[in-house]
Amino acid sequence: TARGALTAEVEAAADEASHISAPRAAASSFAVASRKAGRVTFETGIEIQGRLLPHLFDGAEGGVFLLATAGPSIGRRVAELFNEGEPVRAFVMDAAGSAAAMSVFSLLVERVAAELQAGGMKVGPCVKPGTDSWSMEGQRALFRALPANEVGVRLLESLLMDPQKS
Numbered sequence: 001t002a003r004g005a006l007t008a009e010v011e012a013a014a015d016e017a018s019h020i021s022a023p024r025a026a027a028s029s030f031a032v033a034s035r036k037a038g039r040v041t042f043e044t045g046i047e048i049q050g051r052l053l054p055h056l057f058d059g060a061e062g063g064v065f066l067l068a069t070a071g072p073s074i075g076r077r078v079a080e081l082f083n084e085g086e087p088v089r090a091f092v093m094d095a096a097g098s099a100a101a102m103s104v105f106s107l108l109v110e111r112v113a114a115e116l117q118a119g120g121m122k123v124g125p126c127v128k129p130g131t132d133s134w135s136m137e138g139q140r141a142l143f144r145a146l147p148a149n150e151v152g153v154r155l156l157e158s159l160l161m162d163p164q165k166s
């Protein structure tokens with residue numbers, strides 16, 4: 001059946017993605033220096049802007065910047081599959097790569113939150129650039145706050161990350 005064939009494609013892509021991914025992550029925490037209308041500034045001078053950010057950081061002593069990637073291999077494999085005339089496999093591999101990147105990020109968030117809570121701190125919401133509370137321009141602050149080059153991620157002029165599954 002078509003459903004059985006698709007299930008096999010998805011399982012094969014997920015298995016391949018898990019073998020070729022190269023998960024890496026970076027995290028840095030900074031004390032909050034000030035909260036003003038639409039801006040939160042950290043001790044390092046890094047500033048994030050967004051209408052809701054001061055509210056989300058109300059009472060916060062600090063913030064943790066996080067970056068996670070599944071690595072470049074999945075994106076290369078997606079391109080190969082398209083070039084080989086395998087668009088369905090390419091789309092499935094792309095989705096598996098997105099799942100791998102989200103898994104890496106989720107594990108990082110869980111680890112950081114557990115460490116902070118073990119130290120007696122409260123953990124607020126996770127806020128990402130490209131949302132209602134923090135625009136895509138926030139990617140620039142993220143890359144100023146983190147050693148992104150150490151985990152193999154760079155910010156493109158379009159404000160997207162390379163590799164894409166980051």
